Amino acid sequence: MLLLTDCRTGTLLRRYKRFLADVLLADGQSLTVHCPNSGSMRGCSTPGSPVLISRSDNLQRKYPWTLEMIQEDGIWIGVHTGRTNHLVREALENGVIDDFGALRSITPEVKVSANSRLDFRLATAAGTVYLEVKNCSLAENGVALFPDAVTERGAKHLRELVQLAADGYGATVLFCVQRSDAARCAPAAAIDPVYADTVAWAAGRGVRFLAYRAEVCPQAVTIREKIPFYPAGYSTDCL
Structure with a gap:
């Protein structure tokens, strides 16, 4: 079982440049997060979909948050x-x-x-x-x-x-x-x-x-x- 810690939910605004995504948090803040998936993410990158992001403790990272999963049609999909x-x-x-x-x-x-x-x-x-x-x-x-x-x-x-x-x-x-x-x-x-x-x-x-x-x-x-x-x-x- 992979337990995910220090996570937040949000809404996918867009996925772009293969390894980046913009996410809107519930408090209105927009974050650019790392997208650890080199594929097209066909069927799991629809703008407006709920997402889960995790925070890295690596202080050297340019983008400390990572896209972990996205929900499409009520189904959570692991994309990391x-x-x-x-x-x-x-x-x-x-x-x-x-x-x-x-x-x-x-x-x-x-x-x-x-x-x-x-x-x-x-x-x-x-x-x-x-x-x-x-x-x-x-x-x-x-x-x-x-x-x-x-x-x-x-x-x-x-x-x-x-x-x-x-x-x-x-x-x-x-x-x-x-x-x-x-x-x-x-x-x-x-x-x-x-x-x-x-x-x-x-x-x-x-x-x-x-x-x-x-x-x-x-x-x-x-x-x-x-x-x-x-x-x-x-x-x-x-x-």
């Missing part, structure tokens, strides 16, 4: 991508994510090539598993979708995982869905068809895909349950 690995590690340690059996160790930020790292290396009874984590904030018609913008980096990670699988290691991508209104998860082919094709290709070459949904509210964020992931894309035929 820097929180995602913490959530997943906690769920691994607590056995909420139990797809790998008993874990002997969890190593973060593992270098796998000259210019790239993956999020975790897991030591399991069955051997080593490399795990890449993706934060998913977009959902349409009950389906969580990743990515919300074209991601060349995401496709590169998939190619690296395919190579690791070919070398005999476990290779997994886990989508952390930070909203409660998604019952399943799939690649966003309409947004990034290359990434979607690469997911299907990787799934056929030994890469495992998982999706877990988190409960998001202003008090805390907690990964709760596994939901189906469809590497080839989702349609009503999957029901």
Whole structure:
């Protein structure tokens, strides 16, 4: 459970320059806050939406407040991508994510090539598993979708995982869905068809895909349950 402290609620005025947002507080004060999300934030950046911001104790920061979550259609959505690995590690340690059996160790930020790292290396009874984590904030018609913008980096990670699988290691991508209104998860082919094709290709070459949904509210964020992931894309035929 990720407990958020020193937080305030407000109203989103606008999100701009990728990493900035203006927020109106209840007392009429307007703040420019850091937006820790490099995606498009499609479906979770509507001006006028309620937001939650947190204050950093780092006195060197130009913008001491950070956008944590936004409420759309009554649903709180976690948009702070820097929180995602913490959530997943906690769920691994607590056995909420139990797809790998008993874990002997969890190593973060593992270098796998000259210019790239993956999020975790897991030591399991069955051997080593490399795990890449993706934060998913977009959902349409009950389906969580990743990515919300074209991601060349995401496709590169998939190619690296395919190579690791070919070398005999476990290779997994886990989508952390930070909203409660998604019952399943799939690649966003309409947004990034290359990434979607690469997911299907990787799934056929030994890469495992998982999706877990988190409960998001202003008090805390907690990964709760596994939901189906469809590497080839989702349609009503999957029901």
